Amino acid sequence: MKMTLIAGSNNSGSVSTRLLRYLESLLVSDGITVSFVDIRELQLPLYSPESGQNPGALRLQNEIVNADALIVATPEYHGSISGALKNALDYLTPGHVEGKPVLSVSSAGGPLGISSLTHLQTIVRNLHGVNCAEWISVGYGSNDFAPDGVPLDAGVRERAAAVLGQLIKMTRLLSAGTVVVTG
Numbered sequence: 221m222k223m224t225l226i227a228g229s230n231n232s233g234s235v236s237t238r239l240l241r242y243l244e245s246l247l248v249s250d251g252i253t254v255s256f257v258d259i260r261e262l263q264l265p266l267y268s269p270e271s272g273q274n275p276g277a278l279r280l281q282n283e284i285v286n287a288d289a290l291i292v293a294t295p296e297y298h299g300s301i302s303g304a305l306k307n308a309l310d311y312l313t314p315g316h317v318e319g320k321p322v323l324s325v326s327s328a329g330g331p332l333g334i335s336s337l338t339h340l341q342t343i344v345r346n347l348h349g350v351n352c353a354e355w356i357s358v359g360y361g362s363n364d365f366a367p368d369g370v371p372l373d374a375g376v377r378e379r380a381a382a383v384l385g386q387l388i389k390m391t392r393l394l395s396a397g398t399v400v401v402t403g
């Protein structure tokens with residue numbers, strides 16, 4: 221099983237990226253192959269239908285096409301996802317994402333970033349991905365990490381394990397063809 225993780229913050233000290241790195245560490249200890257794409261490093265120009273291809277967009281598209289499942293992390297910005305992540309997702313079509321389970325992750329300044337999660341799930345739906353039944357968000361009171369990257373909040377650690385369990389189960393079912401999803 222291979223998963224691609226997409227970090228959607230343009231902030232070098234990003235909390236959502238730290239949470240995503242923690243999820244990555246759990247997946248790796250479970251023996252799952254992970255590819256980590258930080259959109260800060262892709263240097264994507266503002267999407268235009270006329271701009272043609274660029275190396276960052278090609279890498280993003282290839283990492284998604286080659287994955288069995290995706291995890292996408294976003295900051296909550298003004299009740300939605302970051303502009304940087306939206307720009308990256310605009311480079312995608314349903315052909316890249318169709319039928320893949322997608323787990324949404326967010327971080328907020330308030331206690332939780334639910335609006336960004338629902339907006340992200342709407343975009344996933346429009347890209348014909350299959351939203352994971354669970355999601356995870358951290359915010360004020362639950363967004364501190366130890367130097368080794370482990371969340372200090374026990375509830376976050378428990379939730380992280382639970383959402384990954386759901387995602388892995390969904391990915392196995394979809395990969396086995398037990399569940400058929402059409403776009």
Ligand SMILES: Cc1cc2nc3c(=O)[nH]c(=O)nc-3n(C[C@H](O)[C@H](O)[C@H](O)COP(=O)(O)O)c2cc1C
Nearest residue numbers: 229231234235236295296297298299327328329330
């Ligand atoms: C432009 C901007 C808008 C924000 N809007 C919200 C918001 O609507 N709700 C909220 O709870 N926090 C908001 N925040 C706080 C961020 O969600 C918070 O700092 C979060 O950790 C950012 O994620 P990141 O660290 O992964 O970049 C906003 C921050 C910025 C810079």
